[in-house]
Amino acid sequence: MEFLPAELIKKKRRGYSHSQAELKFLIDHYVSGEIPDYQMSAWLMASFLNGLSLEETANLTNIMKHSGRVIEFNNLKHKAIDKHSTGGVGDKLSLILGPIAAACGVPVPMIAGRGLGHTGGTLDKLEAIPGFSIDINIDDFVDRIGQSNIAIIGQTEEICPADKKIYALRDVTATVESLPLICASIMSKKLAEGISGLVLDVKWGSGAFMKTVEDAEALANLLCDTGVENNIDVTALITDMNQPLGQYIGNALEIVETNAILKNESDDFVNLDRVQDSRQLSLHLAANMVLLSGLAEDFDSALSQCEKVLEDGSAWKKWQELIQKQGGDLDKLPHAPQCYVILSPKKGYLESFNTEKIGLSSINLGAGRLKTTDEIDMVAGIKCHKKIGDFVEKEEPIFTIYSSDISRFENTEKMLLDCFTLSEEKVRPNELIVKTIRKQRK
Amino acid sequence: MEFLPAELIKKKRRGYSHSQAELKFLIDHYVSGEIPDYQMSAWLMASFLNGLSLEETANLTNIMKHSGRVIEFNNLKHKAIDKHSTGGVGDKLSLILGPIAAACGVPVPMIAGRGLGHTGGTLDKLEAIPGFSIDINIDDFVDRIGQSNIAIIGQTEEICPADKKIYALRDVTATVESLPLICASIMSKKLAEGISGLVLDVKWGSGAFMKTVEDAEALANLLCDTGVENNIDVTALITDMNQPLGQYIGNALEIVETNAILKNESDDFVNLDRVQDSRQLSLHLAANMVLLSGLAEDFDSALSQCEKVLEDGSAWKKWQELIQKQGGDLDKLPHAPQCYVILSPKKGYLESFNTEKIGLSSINLGAGRLKTTDEIDMVAGIKCHKKIGDFVEKEEPIFTIYSSDISRFENTEKMLLDCFTLSEEKVRPNELIVKTIRKQRK
Numbered sequence: 001m002e003f004l005p006a007e008l009i010k011k012k013r014r015g016y017s018h019s020q021a022e023l024k025f026l027i028d029h030y031v032s033g034e035i036p037d038y039q040m041s042a043w044l045m046a047s048f049l050n051g052l053s054l055e056e057t058a059n060l061t062n063i064m065k066h067s068g069r070v071i072e073f074n075n076l077k078h079k080a081i082d083k084h085s086t087g088g089v090g091d092k093l094s095l096i097l098g099p100i101a102a103a104c105g106v107p108v109p110m111i112a113g114r115g116l117g118h119t120g121g122t123l124d125k126l127e128a129i130p131g132f133s134i135d136i137n138i139d140d141f142v143d144r145i146g147q148s149n150i151a152i153i154g155q156t157e158e159i160c161p162a163d164k165k166i167y168a169l170r171d172v173t174a175t176v177e178s179l180p181l182i183c184a185s186i187m188s189k190k191l192a193e194g195i196s197g198l199v200l201d202v203k204w205g206s207g208a209f210m211k212t213v214e215d216a217e218a219l220a221n222l223l224c225d226t227g228v229e230n231n232i233d234v235t236a237l238i239t240d241m242n243q244p245l246g247q248y249i250g251n252a253l254e255i256v257e258t259n260a261i262l263k264n265e266s267d268d269f270v271n272l273d274r275v276q277d278s279r280q281l282s283l284h285l286a287a288n289m290v291l292l293s294g295l296a297e298d299f300d301s302a303l304s305q306c307e308k309v310l311e312d313g314s315a316w317k318k319w320q321e322l323i324q325k326q327g328g329d330l331d332k333l334p335h336a337p338q339c340y341v342i343l344s345p346k347k348g349y350l351e352s353f354n355t356e357k358i359g360l361s362s363i364n365l366g367a368g369r370l371k372t373t374d375e376i377d378m379v380a381g382i383k384c385h386k387k388i389g390d391f392v393e394k395e396e397p398i399f400t401i402y403s404s405d406i407s408r409f410e411n412t413e414k415m416l417l418d419c420f421t422l423s424e425e426k427v428r429p430n431e432l433i434v435k436t437i438r439k440q441r442k
Numbered sequence: 443m444e445f446l447p448a449e450l451i452k453k454k455r456r457g458y459s460h461s462q463a464e465l466k467f468l469i470d471h472y473v474s475g476e477i478p479d480y481q482m483s484a485w486l487m488a489s490f491l492n493g494l495s496l497e498e499t500a501n502l503t504n505i506m507k508h509s510g511r512v513i514e515f516n517n518l519k520h521k522a523i524d525k526h527s528t529g530g531v532g533d534k535l536s537l538i539l540g541p542i543a544a545a546c547g548v549p550v551p552m553i554a555g556r557g558l559g560h561t562g563g564t565l566d567k568l569e570a571i572p573g574f575s576i577d578i579n580i581d582d583f584v585d586r587i588g589q590s591n592i593a594i595i596g597q598t599e600e601i602c603p604a605d606k607k608i609y610a611l612r613d614v615t616a617t618v619e620s621l622p623l624i625c626a627s628i629m630s631k632k633l634a635e636g637i638s639g640l641v642l643d644v645k646w647g648s649g650a651f652m653k654t655v656e657d658a659e660a661l662a663n664l665l666c667d668t669g670v671e672n673n674i675d676v677t678a679l680i681t682d683m684n685q686p687l688g689q690y691i692g693n694a695l696e697i698v699e700t701n702a703i704l705k706n707e708s709d710d711f712v713n714l715d716r717v718q719d720s721r722q723l724s725l726h727l728a729a730n731m732v733l734l735s736g737l738a739e740d741f742d743s744a745l746s747q748c749e750k751v752l753e754d755g756s757a758w759k760k761w762q763e764l765i766q767k768q769g770g771d772l773d774k775l776p777h778a779p780q781c782y783v784i785l786s787p788k789k790g791y792l793e794s795f796n797t798e799k800i801g802l803s804s805i806n807l808g809a810g811r812l813k814t815t816d817e818i819d820m821v822a823g824i825k826c827h828k829k830i831g832d833f834v835e836k837e838e839p840i841f842t843i844y845s846s847d848i849s850r851f852e853n854t855e856k857m858l859l860d861c862f863t864l865s866e867e868k869v870r871p872n873e874l875i876v877k878t879i880r881k882q883r884k
Contacts, residue, residue, distance in 0.1 A: 010616035013490065037480035042615035045487035048455065173484035174452035 207355025250381015649797025692823015790864025
């Protein structure tokens with residue numbers, strides 16, 4: 001072997017930086033099985049505790065990207081752009097902004113993930129639509145982007161096998177929460193999509209991985225810089241996740257909210273005025289995709305284009321086309337057989353949510369997974385009636401909960417009654433978009 | 443399971459201390475195979491980088507000690523005492539001090555190790571004696587200590603299996619050089635011998651694991667404190683390893699030096715005046731064993747007893763008895779078929795040795811192992827003609843090298859010519875024994 005694995009571990013243990021060749025040796029031989037799990041996990045812990053430089057992070061990302069197939073687009077009129085969110089509660093934005101951007105002419109090759117822990121996953125939400133299939137091979141996926149600008153598939157064995165193997169090891173060796181390792185995992189998969197630009201929704205707050213704006217900004221900058229080093233343009237929005245996005249949490253329920261926003265119409269379930277955060281943030285993220293794709297001169301005109309495709313129905317048509325082409329039938333969306341309304345035990349201004357715990361309450365109802373092998377109840381979930389700053393009367397509905405299994409209601413009610421605080425004084429909500437960071441390849 | 447392994451790894455990654463129950467869970471489940479190597483190696487790296495407290499180190503040592511059989515002595519007249527060295531070049535002291543202490547009446551249950559890297563191992567040296575066998579079961583070993591006060595065996599599967607499994611993993615995951623992990627490895631094996639006291643030879647300098655007195659003292663204190671926490675008395679000597687001990691390095695050659703010192707007679711190969719460091723340090727270590735065993739009132743009378751058994755021939759008889767009982771024949775000690783004398787290229791006072799490189803030169807001749815699977819040439823080795831402070835004339839012999847394979851001479855000569863420096867000014871050698879640390883159980 002070109003290097004001794006134990007010497008590379010020692011180097012990182014001592015806090016030195018690895019060359020590109022050293023990292024390539026480590027990752028390639030780990031994927032091939034020549035470096036065993038026990039050496040990789042020691043290296044991961046040393047990297048967790050001693051850190052990786054931007055150069056190492058960018059190199060690691062590139063090496064992981066090239067561990068499998070890298071998609072190449074040849075016949076697109078505009079630059080392919082994707083979006084990634086660091087994960088939140090009620091975050092159905094990919095479903096909304098994908099059709100908006102695609103309707104504006106942006107090629108959007110989405111490789112989406114499943115939910116784990118308190119945050120949901122785009123694939124699970126789509127699979128709440130009866131018949132919807134993510135079972136498309138890469139060549140067909142590339143063709144569909146050329147035809148419709150949008151298609152959505154899941155992680156495959158072909159793309160970034162290094163990330164898959166390393167992530168599984170990090171999960172059982174307490175080496176997940178490392179910024180450089182998180183960054184390499186996210187960016188390698190996105191870069192393998194063959195995109196020219198990426199819009200990031202980096203969330204901060206009680207429902208986010210990053211609990212402060214500063215931490216979110218540090219991750220956003222690392223992600224942007226890693227993208228730029230790997231020759232794509234990256235725009236990151238730092239956004240508020242101190243309360244669930246929109247009104248609905250849960251797979252079928254989030255499709256209901258998505259439909260209303262894309263149809264640009266309030267209905268029995270969704271009052272558009274109450275889901276302005278979902279709608280506005282989707283528009284802003286989509287507009288940044290339009291801008292990166294080269295379809296607009298500036299952000300304001302990009303935003304106007306996005307608003308127009310919502311208003312003239314073309315985003316809604318794009319969404320229907322996407323669902324239909326992947327075999328889904330929106331008319332057959334399932335609904336929960338029973339629901340239960342949770343009333344506020346006292347009055348006051350809504351001061352704060354424990355958003356992570358709201359996410360965990362939705363899992364308690366069956367809407368998500370704590371382990372990868374857990375099964376999902378597609379109709380389970382939560383409607384949030386109130387936003388931070390709203391006044392809540394005593395005995396006014398604050399949450400409605402949905403599940404196929406009513407035995408879960410009692411326990412979940414207890415959890416949710418513990419997920420918000422009220423104040424006697426008026427409360428000002430946080431800004432939805434704190435900051436926009438734009439970085440362009442050199 | 444009582445604890446989640448990933449949560450224990452995370453706890454150490456965050457720098458918190460483990461309870462006794464947590465460490466026991468970790469070690470016991472690792473030995474049983476329920477915790478896989480990849481989780482243990484992540485924990486080892488987190489412990490390496492974030493440290494283990496004295497309490498954790500003492501608990502870990504105790505848990506590892508109890509992972510296998512713990513020897514118990516019932517019919518000894520005096521306390522069983524062993525000695526451990528942190529490893530040096532030309533360090534044959536266990537072979538000398540064992541018979542001295544045993545001749546004074548100290549029960550010495552020696553479980554010895556093999557050499558790896560630049561330092562030699564006691565077992566390898568003994569196996570240079572034709573017929574010598576370490577293949578004694580534990581019960582017979584206990585009986586022989588009762589009869590003769592001394593017997594020497596190697597590590598068995600029965601004793602400290604946790605140390606064996608953890609050490610093998612540390613070796614391939616760059617987690618060897620951690621004071622608490624080194625301490626737990628050394629002390630768990632010694633405690634399993636059923637000893638009441640331990641004398642430590644903690645070396646510092648160019649041929650030692652610890653390059654400074656301060657580092658050696660830190661390790662010595664940790665070893666002593668860990669022993670005291672586990673209910674034994676420990677005496678540690680901080681000693682000089684800036685030059686090889688005595689004159690000979692290499693397995694059969696070190697037996698030659700041992701014989702001369704124990705016989706208390708110069709011969710064709712060994713001038714006792716030139717191996718005073720080996721002789722004095724052996725006497726001092728043995729005297730501390732006599733003191734710990736309760737056979738002397740104070741150190742000076744213990745030292746007198748040790749000098750007496752050397753002078754009256756009883757140490758030499760004890761050595762002969764030990765060899766003979768374990769099947770060895772000292773008269774058949776092999777000698778190298780050829781040797782080569784390396785001359786000094788210039789004159790001056792011997793200023794310093796690169797002692798580690800001298801150790802590696804002896805391996806180059808065949809006297810040791812770089813990998814555990816390397817085979818040893820028992821007759822290979824080095825005679826060091828000069829000590830630090832000696833005046834060396836131009837073309838005066840400085841080393842003689844021995845091997846079964848003369849093709850190794852040329853390359854080794856080059857290495858050895860690079861292993862010492864000469865000075866025009868007089869040089870004062872370091873003190874052989876820098877400090878003695880005595881710690882008694884409460």
